[in-house]
Amino acid sequence: MSTIFIANLLALFLSLFVAGALLGAVFTHTRSGRAAVDGARRRLRALIFGWEFPPFNSGGLGVASLGLTRALSRQDVDITFVLPKAYPLSVPYAKMVAAELEEAGAKVTYAYPSATAADGTPLYGEDMIGQVKRYAKAGAQIAKREPHDIIYAHDWLAFGAGKAAKGISKKPLISHVHATEFDRSGGGRVNQTVYDLEREGMHAADRVIAVSRRTRDMAIQHYGVPREKTHAVWNGVDDETAPAYDEMRAGRLAQLTRAGHTLVLFAGRLTLQKGPDHFLNAAAKVAAKDPDVLFVMAGSGDMEAQLLRQAAGLGIGNRVLFPGFLRDHDLHEAYASADVYVMPSVSEPFGISALEAMRLGTPVIISKQSGVAEAVPEAIQVDFWDADALAQAIEQVLAARPKEREAHAVRGHNAAARLSWDRAASEIRAIMDELALSGI
Amino acid sequence: MKNVCIYLQVHQPYRVKRYGLFDIGHDHAYFGGDEENDLNNARVLQKVAAKSYLPTAQRLLALLERYPQFRFSLSISGIALEQLERDAPDVIDLFRLFAKSRRVEFLGETYYHSLSFFYSRPEFERQVRMHAETIERLFEQSPRVFRNTELSYTNALGAWADEHGYLGILAEGWDPVLGGRSPNHVYRPMNARRTKLLLKNYKLSDDVAFRFSSRDWNEWPLTTEKFGQWLSAADGETMNLFMDYETFGEHQWEDTGIFDFLSALPGELLKNPQITFMTPSGAIAALPDRGVIDVPHVTTWADTDRDLTAWLGNELQQAAIGTLYGLEARVHAASDASLLEDWRRLQTSDHFYYLCTKWSADGDVHAYFSPYGSPYEAYKIYMHVLKDLEWRLRVNESSVQTSPHGSATAARTQPSREAAVGVGV
Numbered sequence: 001m002s003t004i005f006i007a008n009l010l011a012l013f014l015s016l017f018v019a020g021a022l023l024g025a026v027f028t029h030t031r032s033g034r035a036a037v038d039g040a041r042r043r044l045r046a047l048i049f050g051w052e053f054p055p056f057n058s059g060g061l062g063v064a065s066l067g068l069t070r071a072l073s074r075q076d077v078d079i080t081f082v083l084p085k086a087y088p089l090s091v092p093y094a095k096m097v098a099a100e101l102e103e104a105g106a107k108v109t110y111a112y113p114s115a116t117a118a119d120g121t122p123l124y125g126e127d128m129i130g131q132v133k134r135y136a137k138a139g140a141q142i143a144k145r146e147p148h149d150i151i152y153a154h155d156w157l158a159f160g161a162g163k164a165a166k167g168i169s170k171k172p173l174i175s176h177v178h179a180t181e182f183d184r185s186g187g188g189r190v191n192q193t194v195y196d197l198e199r200e201g202m203h204a205a206d207r208v209i210a211v212s213r214r215t216r217d218m219a220i221q222h223y224g225v226p227r228e229k230t231h232a233v234w235n236g237v238d239d240e241t242a243p244a245y246d247e248m249r250a251g252r253l254a255q256l257t258r259a260g261h262t263l264v265l266f267a268g269r270l271t272l273q274k275g276p277d278h279f280l281n282a283a284a285k286v287a288a289k290d291p292d293v294l295f296v297m298a299g300s301g302d303m304e305a306q307l308l309r310q311a312a313g314l315g316i317g318n319r320v321l322f323p324g325f326l327r328d329h330d331l332h333e334a335y336a337s338a339d340v341y342v343m344p345s346v347s348e349p350f351g352i353s354a355l356e357a358m359r360l361g362t363p364v365i366i367s368k369q370s371g372v373a374e375a376v377p378e379a380i381q382v383d384f385w386d387a388d389a390l391a392q393a394i395e396q397v398l399a400a401r402p403k404e405r406e407a408h409a410v411r412g413h414n415a416a417a418r419l420s421w422d423r424a425a426s427e428i429r430a431i432m433d434e435l436a437l438s439g440i
Numbered sequence: 441m442k443n444v445c446i447y448l449q450v451h452q453p454y455r456v457k458r459y460g461l462f463d464i465g466h467d468h469a470y471f472g473g474d475e476e477n478d479l480n481n482a483r484v485l486q487k488v489a490a491k492s493y494l495p496t497a498q499r500l501l502a503l504l505e506r507y508p509q510f511r512f513s514l515s516i517s518g519i520a521l522e523q524l525e526r527d528a529p530d531v532i533d534l535f536r537l538f539a540k541s542r543r544v545e546f547l548g549e550t551y552y553h554s555l556s557f558f559y560s561r562p563e564f565e566r567q568v569r570m571h572a573e574t575i576e577r578l579f580e581q582s583p584r585v586f587r588n589t590e591l592s593y594t595n596a597l598g599a600w601a602d603e604h605g606y607l608g609i610l611a612e613g614w615d616p617v618l619g620g621r622s623p624n625h626v627y628r629p630m631n632a633r634r635t636k637l638l639l640k641n642y643k644l645s646d647d648v649a650f651r652f653s654s655r656d657w658n659e660w661p662l663t664t665e666k667f668g669q670w671l672s673a674a675d676g677e678t679m680n681l682f683m684d685y686e687t688f689g690e691h692q693w694e695d696t697g698i699f700d701f702l703s704a705l706p707g708e709l710l711k712n713p714q715i716t717f718m719t720p721s722g723a724i725a726a727l728p729d730r731g732v733i734d735v736p737h738v739t740t741w742a743d744t745d746r747d748l749t750a751w752l753g754n755e756l757q758q759a760a761i762g763t764l765y766g767l768e769a770r771v772h773a774a775s776d777a778s779l780l781e782d783w784r785r786l787q788t789s790d791h792f793y794y795l796c797t798k799w800s801a802d803g804d805v806h807a808y809f810s811p812y813g814s815p816y817e818a819y820k821i822y823m824h825v826l827k828d829l830e831w832r833l834r835v836n837e838s839s840v841q842t843s844p845h846g847s848a849t850a851a852r853t854q855p856s857r858e859a860a861v862g863v864g865v
Contacts, residue, residue, distance in 0.1 A: 255465025259834040294827075296461065305816050309755050317759025318766075321827060322820045323461035330462065 044432055047148035047165060048094075049139060049158035055328070056068060056087045059177050060235070060352045061271070064211070065154055067241045071425030077432070080146045081162065087149045097146065099161070100140035100298075101131060128157075129193055136160025142170040150432055154178065156194060159201020166204065171436040174428075175205035178216050183347040186272030199223045207431055209233050211350040212371025219291045231367040231431055234375045236421035237355040242334050244359070253337035261294045262321050262398050265338035265362075266352055268345070270301030275344035275367065276385045277303070277310060282344075284314040285391035286398075293319070293398065297332055336360040340397040344384045345370050354379065355419055358412035363395045363405070376415045443678040443718045443727065444671065444709060445638065447587070447610065448685035451553050452488065452520045453790035455479050455811055459821050464828045471785060476511065478811035482527045489528035492689030497534035499688075499703050504541045505555035511543045511717040512708045514685065515587050518551030518571045519788065532578065539579035545719035546575050548583030548606070554787035555589055555751060557597060558738070559765040567784070585609065585720040589789050591640065591682065591741035592748060595734065598629025598637065606635050608724045610682065612739045612748045614637030624676020626723060631754040636724045637733055640682040640741060644670060649683035653696035664701060664708035672712050677692075678723050682741070751792040756819045761792055763826050767833065774836045782829060786822075794818035 015229070048069065052062040069079055073093035083089075086098035091114035139161025143151070151173045153162025159175055166173040181194045202208050202223050208230045210216035216232040219225040256263060259363065264283065268274040276297060283295045297307065297320060304322070311320040326334055335341060341357035341364045348370035353370065357364050366373055380397070382389040457473030457480075473479035503510050516535070524531045538544035550556060550567040551574065557564045572583050585608040586601050593611035601609040613623025647667065651657045659666065671679055692698040709715045718726060742750040752758060764786055768799060771783045782835040794810045795818055812818035 050701075206717035252462045252466060256831065259465065259831050260838070298461075308816055308819060312755035315759075317756070317823065318763040318826060320832075321461055321824060323824075324820065333462075396586075 013055045019309040020086065041076050042436075043078055044150055044436070045078045045080070045148045045431075046072065046150050046152050046432070047080050047082070047133075047143065047146050047171075048152040048154070048163040049082045049165070050154045051084065051157035052086070052094075053081070053083055053089060054241075056083075056089070060350070061155055062156075063241050063352055064178060064235050065370065067236055067238065067421035068425055068428065070240050071236075071421035072338075072428060074422065075425050075429035077429065080148065082142055082146075082158075083244060084131060084138075090355045097142060099135055099142065101134045101138060119147050129197075132157055132160055132197065136164045139164040140168050150174065152176065153201065153205075156181075156198040156201055159204070163201060163204040172206040172432075173204060174207045174209060174431065174435070175201050176200065177208060177210045177215055177219055177349070179211075179349040180215065180222065182218055182222055183349050184273055185213075186274075186346045188272055205229070206435055207231060209371040209428065209431065212237050213374055214369075214371045215349040231427075233370070233427045233431075234419060235350045235352050235355070236417050237352065237359050238421045241352075241421070242356040242359055243329075251337045253333065255338065256294065257339075260292050262290070262292055262339045263297065263337060264293060264295045264394055264398075265341045266296065266344070266358075267298040267326065267334060267341070268343065270297070270303045270307055272300045272303065273346055273348070274299070274301075276301075276307050276348045278344045278346075278384050278387060278390065279342055280307060280310050280314060280316075280320065280389035281387035282342075282394060283311075283320060284316050285387060286394050287316045287319045289395070290398070296325070296334060296338070297322050298326040298331065311372055332356065333372070335362055338362050340365060340394060341391070342394065343367065343370060343372075344382075344390060346384050348372070350375075355416045359416035361409035361413050363397045363400075363408050363412060364391065365397065375419055376412075378411050378415050441677070442671070442674075442712075442715050443723050444715060445678050445680045445718050445720060445723050447547065447680070447682045448512065448514050448687075449587075449683070449821050450493070450514060450516040450685040452481070452485055452517075452523055453553065453788040454481055454519060454523075454785045455484070456786075456791065456821055456825055459824050459828075461824060464824060465831050468782070468828060468832065470782060470825045470828070474510055481523065483529045485523045488686060488690050489524070489531050491529040491694070492632070492686050493528065494534065495694070495699060495856065496685065496688040496702070497531065497538070499699055501534060501537055501541075503703065503706050504538070504543060507706050507710060509717055509751075511545075511587070511722065513545040513547055513719050513721050514538065515547035515549050516575075516825055517549060517553035517788075518567075518574050519553060519785065521574055525578075536651075539581060543719070545585065545721055546583060547610070547720065548572055548586040548725050550589055552784045552787050553589050553789055554784070555592070555748070555761070555789050555792070556765075556787060557588055557592070557600075558748070558752075559761065560768055561663060563765075563768060563787075571755065585638075585724070585804065589684050590751070592738055593735055593740075594629040594738045595736055598635065600734070602629060602632040602635040608636040608638055610635070610638050610640070610680075610720065611733075611735065612741045612746055613680070614739050617733055617735050617739060621731070622676045624674060624679055626678060626727045627731055627733045628729045630732055630734050630742045631809050636729055638678070638720055638723065639733070641674075641680050642741070644674070644679060645681045645683050648681070648701075649691065652687075652692050652698060652701070661697070662701070664704040667701075667705065668708045668712065671709060677727050678718070699807055749798060750796050751789050754795065754797050756797070756815065757792045757795045760795060760819065760822050760826070763823070767826075767830060770833045770837070771829075774833055776832070776836060779829070779832055779836070786825065786829070791822055793820075795822070 050065045054062050054066050070093050073079055079094040079099055081094040082097045082099055084099045084101050085402045086100060089096050143165035144430055148171060151162050151165045151171050153159050153175050155178045162173050181190045181198060200218055202225045207221055208225050210219055210232050213232045216230045219230055220227050266276060266279045270276050286293055311317050335357040341362050343351050343354050343366045345367050346369060351370045351372035354366050365380045369383045369384050373381050380393050383391055454471040471481055478484055488501055548568060549571055551570040552567055554567060556567055575581060575583055586606045587610040588597055591612050598609060619775050623641045627637040629635055630638050647662060652662050654660060688698050738748050739746050740748055771780055795815045796814055797815050
C-alpha cells in the first residue's frame with residue numbers, strides 16, 4: 001500500500017510520502033523537513049489543546065507538547081497553545097492561552113499520573129475527570145475567540161476540548177495519542193470513564209496521530225479507529241527538550257564511578273506500567289555477581305513503598321538508591337553518568353527518555369513492549385518480564401571494553417540525532433496539508 | 441517498707457539531615473542539618489533543654505534540697521551528653537549538682553544509644569566503656585547498674601552484666617516473663633551470681649509518662665493524692681518508675697500540670713511513713729531478691745509488643761542495620777576517626793525507629809513521632825548516607841596498598857586511578 005499525493009495546491013508544492021509497506025502509515029519524508037519549506041507554502045493557524053507544558057509538566061506529554069509546538073512553528077504553522085490553567089509561560093513560537101478553569105470541587109480518589117507536578121502537588125486538583133470535562137466546555141468558548149484553520153488535541157485530557165472546538169468552528173481536528181489507558185494500567189484494570197473519553201476523542205477526530213505503530217495499532221484494535229485515518233509519528237529529541245552531551249559530562253555522580261562503582265539507571269514513574277519491579281528482579285541477579293554495581297531508581301509513584309521493601313527483601317537494599325523524582329539538570333546528569341539506562345516498561349507508547357539517554361551517549365536497554373523500540377533498532381531490546389535476559393543484557397553492557405562502549409555510544413547518539421522533533425513536525429505538517437487538501 | 445525507685449532516661453539522637461543521591465561522595469556532614477526544622481540537632485536540643493531539661497532539673501534540685509529522703513537515677517546517652525555540653529552546657533551544670541547531692545545515681549548504657557549488643561559484642565563493649573568514661577569525667581561516678589538501649593533485655597544481657605560486675609540491670613516488667621509474679625521485687629537474671637534485676641512497673645510508670653494528659657483516660661486528671669494511693673496500695677517492696685526524662689515538659693507539656701505533679705509527688709508520698717525513695721543500687725543493696733526471671737527472647741519497653749520489632753521488624757530496618765554492621769571490619773581497618781564516629785552515630789536506635797511501619801498502612805501519614813515525612817523517606821535518606829560512608833571506605837581502601845613485604849603503605853609512590861580520588865577528596 002503505497003500512496004503518493006500532492007501536499008499543497010496553492011504553492012504547487014509536492015511532497016512525497018511513502019507509507020510503510022506492511023504496517024501502512026508511518027510517513028517518511030523523502031526530503032528533509034527544513035529544506036522542503038520554501039516559504040511559498042500556505043501558513044496554517046493551529047489551535048492546539050494541551051494539558052501540560054514544561055516546566056509545568058510531569059512527564060513525556062509535556063516534553064512532546066513543547067518539542068512538537070516549537071518544531072511545528074518552523075513548518076509555517078502559527079500556533080495558539082491552550083492549557084487548562086494559567087502559568088507564567090511565554091515562548092516565542094506560540095501564543096499561550098489559558099482556559100482558566102475554576103478550581104476542583106468534589107474530590108475523587110482516582111488521581112492521574114499526569115495530574116501532579118514534580119514536587120507531587122496536584123496541578124489541577126484531585127477531580128481530574130471533572131477538570132477534563134470543564135476543559136472541554138472551555139474549548140468551545142476558546143474556539144469562538146481564537147481564529148484557526150485546524151484544531152489539534154494532545155491526549156485524552158484535551159480530546160474533549162478539541163472535539164468541542166470542532167463543534168463550533170467545523171475545522172478539521174487531529175487527535176494526538178501519547179498513551180492509552182491500556183498502557184497506563186500496565187495490564188491492570190482499565191478505567192472505563194477514561195477509556196470512553198479517549199475513544200470519543202479519537203472518533204471525533206479527522207485524523208488520529210499516535211506516537212508509535214504500537215500505539216496506533218492499539219487505537220485501531222482497542223478503540224475501533226478506522227485504520228485509514230491513523231498515522232504513527234515517532235516522538236523526538238532535540239536541544240530544546242534535552243541537553244547535549246558535552247554540557248553533561250562532568251557530573252556530581254562521577255564520584256561514584258571514580259570510587260569503582262558502575263551505575264545502572266531506571267528513571268520513570270514508580271508504577272506498574274514502567275516495570276520497576278522487573279528492574280529490581282534483574283538488579284538482584286546482576287548484583288549477586290558484581291560487587292561494584294549500583295542501581296539508581298529515579299522517580300516517584302504509587303509503587304515506591306513496595307519497591308523499597310522489594311529491594312530490601314531481595315538483599316540488595318544497599319545496592320539500590322532511590323533519589324526520588326529527578327528533573328531537568330539532575331535527571332540529565334543521571335542519564336549522562338549512568339553506564340547503562342534501562343527502560344523495562346510493561347507497555348510504553350513511545351519512551352522519550354531512551355532517546356534522551358542515547359543522545360547523551362549512554363547505552364540503553366529497552367523493553368520490546370515500547371514504541372521507541374521501532375525507532376531505534378540499534379538499542380538492546382528485551383521482554384520486560386524476562387529478568388534473566390535483562391540481567392544478561394546489563395552484564396553485557398557493563399562488561400563491554402572501552403572501544404565497544406564508545407562505538408555503542410556513537411551509534412546511539414546518531415540514532416537519537418536522526419529522531420528530531422523537526423522530523424516529527426514535518427510529518428505532521430504533511431498530515432495537516434492532506435486534511436486541507438481533502439477539504440474536510 | 442515500700443521503696444520508690446525512679447529512673448529517668450535522657451537521650452537525643454543525631455538526626456540525619458535530608459541527604460540525596462548527588463550528595464554522595466561530596467558531603468559527609470550527615471548530622472549537620474541547619475534548616476529551621478526538626479532535623480537541625482542543635483535547634484531540637486535547645487528547644488528540649490528549654491522545655492524540659494532545665495525546668496525539670498531545677499524542680500528536681502529543689503526536691504533534693506527539700507526532702508533529704510528523695511533519691512532517683514538518671515541514664516544519659518553519651519551522644520546526649522556530647523550535644524548538651526556543646527549546645528546547652530547549663531543543663532550539664534545542673535546535672536552536676538545532681539551528682540554532688542550523692543543521692544542521684546547515673547546508670548551505664550551504650551554511648552551511642554545503640555542496639556550493638558545484638559549485632560557486635562566487641563562494639564557494644566567499647567561503647568559501654570566510652571559511656572562509663574564520660575560519666576566518670578562529668579559526674580565522678582562509675583556506673584554500677586546497667587540499662588540497655590530501649591530497656592532491651594534478654595538472658596544473655598543479664599549474663600553479660602553479671603560477668604562484668606554490675607550490681608544490677610534494668611528491664612521491662614512484662615507479664616509473660618513474670619508469669620504471674622509482681623514486678624515490685626528485686627529479682628535475679630538467669631545464671632547470674634551477683635547481678636540483680638529491677639523490673640519496670642509499666643502500669644504506674646505509663647500512668648505518668650503516657651496517660652498523664654490523656655482526657656480519654658477515666659482516671660484523668662491524675663493527682664499526686666491519687667497516684668500516692670495507688671503506690672501505697674500496690675503489693676511488693678519496690679515500685680520501679682522508669683520513664684523518659686523528657687516526659688516532664690516535652691512529652692507532657694508544662695500546661696498539662698506535669699511540673700506541679702512532679703514537685704508535689706515526693707511530699708505527697710512521704711506522708712506515708714512506709715514509703716521511701718531509693719536509687720537502683722540502694723534498692724539492690726537493701727532488698728532481698730525474690731527469684732530468677734527467665735527472658736529467652738528480647739524484651740523492650742516499646743509499645744504493646746514489648747520486643748524489638750519497632751526497630752528491627754521490617755525489611756527496611758533489617759536492610760539498614762544489616763548494611764551498617766556489615767561495614768564494621770572495614771570501618772575499623774580504615775583507622776579514620778571521623779569515619780568511625782559517623783558509623784557509630786548511625787547506630788543510634790532512633791534511626792531504625794524512624795523506619796517503623798507497623799502502625800500504619802503503606803503511604804499513610806504516620807501518627808508517631810519522626811522528623812521525617814514517612815518511614816520510606818527516612819530509609820532513602822539513611823541508605824544514601826550509608827552509601828557515602830561506604831564510598832569513604834572505598835576511597836580509604838584504595839589509597840592504601842600492600843607493599844611487596846606485606847605492610848600497608850600509602851599509595852603516593854605508585855598512584856592508581858582509584859588512589860587519585862583520595863587525594864582530591
